[in-house]
Every structure is written in structure tokens, then in C-alpha cells.
Amino acid sequence: MKQSFKSFQSVYDCYQLLQDLGAKLRLIQHVKLVGEAAEILISQLQQLDILFDREWIRLGVAFHDTGKILYPSELVDRGNRHEAAGELMLLEQGVDPRIARCCRSHGQWQQLECSLEELIVALADNLWKGKRNNELEHRVVTKIADMLDRDYWEMFITLDSGFEEVAAAGASRLSRSIIAIDVVP
DSSP states (O other): OOOOOOOSSSSHHHHHHHTTOOOOOHHHHHHHHHHHHHHHHHHHHHHOOOOHHHHHHHHHHTTTTTGGGGGGGGGGSSSOOHHHHHHHHHHHHTOOOOOOHHHHHHHHHSSSOOOHHHHHHHHHHHTTTOOHHHHHHHHHHHHHHHHEEEEEHHHHHHHHHHHHHHHOOOHHHHHHHHOOOOOOO
């Protein structure tokens, strides 16, 4: 018997679930800004004519920091307690385990075997604020080069400009994230 999971028609359904779970404006704003970065990466992947699930990436980005509802200090301070907590929260809500896993994989991509989609979520979560991560970018380029059976350096040249485009707008996104301060009634 096939198990059915909660379905989402758009990222707005994801935002609603996050709000229902207690997410504050700052968290919703964060995942929207990471989503902006992800959309540029998705566009770049589409130009490569590579097989990937863009809707999975969008849902993964929307949900990747769900655990910060329970650990709100990790919105501003370093920490990884939110990763396992977020996965568990989503599983309890009936979210597909493959999507719920992004709560862990976006921060643990070095330790886990990740799909291209999971790596793109992790990359968007780095690049949105202007932060380049050479090891993560290398993993993404390698995965894409292997999938397309293309030379690594050819793919690097193609992809690096897109990574830089996302990172270059990081300061603007960061300034918009600071505006989203939660108001306590």
C-alpha cells in the first residue's frame, strides 16, 4: 500500500504550514530570500537541460529551516539543533520524508549522500547572503558534470558566473532580512 503525504500546490502552502506551526515573520522572510537565490539557480539548471525537480527545490527551500520555530535563536546565532527538529516536525505533519530530510541535508551535506536538489537547497542557503562556499560549489559542479557527462572545468565556468550572480545580491537580501523583525503584541 502506497503511503500518501501532505501535498503542497505552491510555496505559499508551505509558508502557511510554517505559520500554523508557529513560525515568526523573520523565518518566513528568510526562506523567501533563500527562495530568491534558489530561483536563479533553478533558471541556470534549466538552461543546462538537466533532469531535476524544481518543485522539490522550492519546497525544500521553504521548509529547510522549519526547526528554527523551536530554536529561534538559531535565526541569528550559529547552531544546528534546528536541523533534526525540523525534519521531525515536518514528518509529524505528514510531509514527504524526502522533502523533510532537507532540514538536515542543507546543513549536513558534507556528511550525507545528497541529491542534486538537496545540494541546490544548501547552496541557495549559502549564496543568498553573499557567502561563497568552495567545497559546496565543487560538490554541485561535480554532480552536474557527472550527470551531464561533461568536463568539470567546462561546467565550473558555466556555473560559477551564476553562483556569483546570486552572491552579488547578498547584501541587498541581507538588508531585507533585517527589516523582518518580529513584533511582539
